[in-house]
Structures are given as C-alpha cells and as structure tokens.
Amino acid sequence: MSARRPVPKAAIFRLSLYLRELERLRAETRETVSSRELGRALNLTDAQVRKDLTYFGQFGHRGVGYRVSELIPQLRHILGTDRKWNVVVLGAGNLGRALSAYRGFRNQGFNIVGLFDNDPAKIGQDVGDLTVESMDALSTTVQARDVQIAIICVPAEAAQTVTDLALRSGIPGIFNFAPVTLEVPGSTVEVSEDLAIRLEQLTFDLSKLLS
Amino acid sequence: MSARRPVPKAAIFRLSLYLRELERLRAETRETVSSRELGRALNLTDAQVRKDLTYFGQFGHRGVGYRVSELIPQLRHILGTDRKWNVVVLGAGNLGRALSAYRGFRNQGFNIVGLFDNDPAKIGQDVGDLTVESMDALSTTVQARDVQIAIICVPAEAAQTVTDLALRSGIPGIFNFAPVTLEVPGSTVEVSEDLAIRLEQLTFDLSKLLS
Numbered sequence: 161m162s163a164r165r166p167v168p169k170a171a172i173f174r175l176s177l178y179l180r181e182l183e184r185l186r187a188e189t190r191e192t193v194s195s196r197e198l199g200r201a202l203n204l205t206d207a208q209v210r211k212d213l214t215y216f217g218q219f220g221h222r223g224v225g226y227r228v229s230e231l232i233p234q235l236r237h238i239l240g241t242d243r244k245w246n247v248v249v250l251g252a253g254n255l256g257r258a259l260s261a262y263r264g265f266r267n268q269g270f271n272i273v274g275l276f277d278n279d280p281a282k283i284g285q286d287v288g289d290l291t292v293e294s295m296d297a298l299s300t301t302v303q304a305r306d307v308q309i310a311i312i313c314v315p316a317e318a319a320q321t322v323t324d325l326a327l328r329s330g331i332p333g334i335f336n337f338a339p340v341t342l343e344v345p346g347s348t349v350e351v352s353e354d355l356a357i358r359l360e361q362l363t364f365d366l367s368k369l370l371s
Numbered sequence: 372m373s374a375r376r377p378v379p380k381a382a383i384f385r386l387s388l389y390l391r392e393l394e395r396l397r398a399e400t401r402e403t404v405s406s407r408e409l410g411r412a413l414n415l416t417d418a419q420v421r422k423d424l425t426y427f428g429q430f431g432h433r434g435v436g437y438r439v440s441e442l443i444p445q446l447r448h449i450l451g452t453d454r455k456w457n458v459v460v461l462g463a464g465n466l467g468r469a470l471s472a473y474r475g476f477r478n479q480g481f482n483i484v485g486l487f488d489n490d491p492a493k494i495g496q497d498v499g500d501l502t503v504e505s506m507d508a509l510s511t512t513v514q515a516r517d518v519q520i521a522i523i524c525v526p527a528e529a530a531q532t533v534t535d536l537a538l539r540s541g542i543p544g545i546f547n548f549a550p551v552t553l554e555v556p557g558s559t560v561e562v563s564e565d566l567a568i569r570l571e572q573l574t575f576d577l578s579k580l581l582s
Contacts, residue, residue: 168414168415169414169572170381170384170385172571172572172575173381173568173572174381175571175575176565176567176568176571176572177568180565180568184552203379203380204379238575239571239574239575239578240571240574240575240577240578241571241574243578245574245577253469254465254466254468254469254472255465255466255469255473257465257469258464258465258466258468258469259566261465262466262566263527263550264550264565264566264567265566265567265570267550267567268567268570268571270567270570308577308581309570309573309574309577316474332577332580332581333573333574333576333577334573335569335570335573339474339475339478341395347580348580349573349576349577349580350573351569351570351572351573351576353566353569354387354391354475355470355473355475355476355564356387356475356476356478356479356481357384357387357388357391358546358562358564359476359479359481359520359546359562360383360386360387360450360451360452360479361380361383361384361387361562362520362544362545362546362560362561362562363450363451363452363456363520363544364383364386364449364450364451365544365560365562366451366456366519366520366543366544366560367450367451367454369543369558369559369560370519370543
C-alpha cells in the first residue's frame with residue numbers, strides 16, 4: 161500500500177475529502193459508492209477520483225464500485241489516522257486554548273496530551289481537561305507521553321525558537337499556525353496552516369456573486 | 372478575466388499558493404519567475420502552473436516568464452483580495468477571540484469589524500481592539516459596517532442557527548469553523564474549515580517517516 165510514485169500533495173488532501181464523504185455515506189448506511197458519485201459530491205471528475213486512489217492500490221470492485229466500509233479503513237491507514245497520535249499544543253493563548261479543545265481533532269484520533277506556555281501567569285491554569293505546563297518541562301513530557309506532533313500556536317517571532325525546542329525534545333511532526341515559514345531538518349515533517357487561504361476561496365466565489 | 376470554464380476548487384487553492392510564493396519572491400526583489408520555478412517551489416509541474424493560470428487569462432511573457440509585480444495584483448484580483456472585506460466573528464470563545472486577532476487575515480485585507488456572542492458574561496468584554504457585542508445587534512451592525520463575511524465560531528449545535536441569523540442579516544459569505552455541515556441557500560457562499568484535514572497531511576508523511 162506504500163506509494164511507488166511521488167504523490168502530489170493535492171491528492172493527499174483529496175484523500176481526506178474522500179474519507180469525510182465516505183464517513184457521511186456510512187452514517188447514511190450506504191454500502192457502495194461509484195467514483196462518479198464520489199467525484200460529483202466533491203466537484204471532481206470520476207477519472208480524478210480513480211487516479212488519486214490508484215496511487216495507493218486497487219480499491220474498486222468491477223460492477224460494484226467502492227465498498228464504503230472497506231475503503232474507509234484503507235484511507236485511514238494511508239492517511240495514518242488508523243492509529244492514535246499524541247499531540248502537544250505549544251502556546252496557551254486563545255488559539256492554543258481553542259485547538260486544545262477542538263472536537264474535529266479528537267474525532268479523527270488526535271489526542272491532545274499537553275498544553276505548554278512560558279508565561280508564568282498562564283502556567284498552572286486549567287484549560288478543559290488540561291493544565292498549562294511550563295515549556296521547560298516539554299522535553300520530559302515528550303518522553304513520558306510518547307508525543308509525535310507539536311502544534312505551534314505562539315506568536316510569529318517565537319515560532320522558530322519553540323519549534324527548535326520541540327524538535328530537540330524528540331517530536332518529529334510540527335503543525336504550524338504561526339504566520340511564518342519555519343526551518344526544520346529533513347528528518348522531520350512540517351505542515352503550516354494558513355487560514356487566509358481558505359478565506360480566499362470564499363472571496364473568489366463572493367467576488368463573482370457580488371459583481 | 373472572468374472564467375469561462377468551471378474552475379476546479381483545487382486550482383483556486385493553488386492560486387493562493389502561487390500568490391504566497393510570488394509575494395515571497397517580491398520580498399527578495401525578484402522581477403520575473405518561470406512556471407517551472409514557480410512549480411518547483413510548490414511541488415507542482417510547470418504544466419500544472421500554466422494550466423491553472425490559463426483559466427483566467429494569458430499572464431506569461433515569451434522568453435521572460437511571469438513578471439512578479441504584474442502577476443501579484445492579477446492573482447489578487449482573481450481571488451478577490453485586491454479589495455477590503457469587512458468580516459464579523461460570531462462566537463467569542465477561544466477560537467473566536469483567536470481569529471479576531473489572527474494576523475494572517477489582516478495581512479490579506481480582511482478587516483474584522485465585530486465580534487458577537489449571546490453569552491451576557493462575554494458581551495461588553497474587550498478583545499484586542501474589539502468589544503464583544505450581543506448577537507441581537509448583529510443585523511443593525513451588518514448594515515452600518517457593510518459586512519460581507521461571517522466567521523462561525525460557535526459550538527456545532529448552535530452553528531446552523533447562527534448561520535441563519537447571519538444570512539437573514541444580509542451577510543452573503545459564511546466561513547465555518549464549526550465541525551458540522553451547514554445548509555445555505557444558493558444565493559450565498561459557504562466555505563468550511565476542517566483543521567483535521569491539514570493534520571492528516573502531516574500524519575501521512577509522519578507515518579512514512581516513522582515506519
């Protein structure tokens with residue numbers, strides 16, 4: 161099931177969309193779905209759907225299409241969400257607090273196991289089930305709680321320092337919300353979230369609507 | 372510059388990425404860039420870059436490539452970010468507070484002109500430059516401040532009600548952070564943000580790294 165050809169990032173993104181749509185279909189107790197139908201729900205051609213899935217194997221059944229209950233675990237395996245990921249949030253400002261409680265993460269198997277800040281006024285505060293811990297304690301926590309992902313929610317000017325600390329603590333995955341480009345070594349993985357990009361998809365449509 | 376063929380959503384997304392890369396190049400005082408170079412920076416083929424841009428017109432110059440200072444305003448015009456958008460945030464919990472202050476929005480021309488909640492304990496609180504207002508005041512505010520976009524940051528169970536209120540108040544664009552599918556009429560535009568999808572791109576790479 162491992163990819164032989166390099167997989168375009170956009171195809172990975174679409175796998176997540178297919179998974180969401182399949183989970184919706186399963187909730188409706190649908191058993192099978194065609195590439196055409198899956199594509200139509202997401203504004204894609206059926207050829208695109210088949211091509212995306214072909215990167216990872218043969219999932220369809222001739223004359224049947226895809227079996228919903230079969231394809232869901234296969235996509236989760238490809239995306240790495242068929243396992244639990246332990247996640248820490250670095251920065252206990254509004255965004256860090258919001259993401260610590262974000263239901264969408266828990267629904268997909270992400271456990272937030274720690275929330276850290278270096279502001280003495282915040283350390284010790286309760287945020288949902290968590291208590292804000294000192295950044296100084298990050299390294300020991302990472303070992304004790306088997307942490308694989310750090311979500312960076314500190315201001316832009318502190319993001320690289322905090323990222324370096326996370327990497328030195330042994331966290332291999334960085335999910336960055338700070339509006340800055342981070343430098344990470346090749347032995348680690350980094351994804352940055354730019355919330356304005358989604359807003360631009362809205363304004364693209366809105367411009368046409370309002371003109 | 373309007374599209375004659377339907378433009379795939381993924382192409383719009385890539386326009387935003389091209390724009391970010393062009394802005395980075397401009398900061399380095401670069402004057403021109405080829406489709407190959409633009410593609411390489413974003414892990415795309417040069418054919419993909421050219422195809423995406425062709426949806427909207429002819430931007431390249433033979434033997435020169437794209438002129439950075441020319442293409443930036445053209446992409447901003449296509450994406451609708453060459454104008455100011457007035458935005459309200461509905462829900463003054465941690466996420467609403469975080470987004471009200473999110474620098475990435477302001478950088479791209481989004482003005483947050485109001486933050487609303489229906490919790491009497493929150494109404495009247497100061498959040499940065501804003502004061503939390505009552506949801507009851509939304510309709511009059513929308514008229515007075517010429518609001519085009521509402522960011523929905525209320526819990527999932529309240530999201531549809533608050534969205535309906537925003538639409539009735541005359542806001543045509545909805546940017547939804549609640550983990551729920553909203554119903555909106557065809558005369559409006561809705562984009563939902565699922566933060567877990569970006570995390571899944573991280574776990575896709577991380578799974579390969581750790582296996």
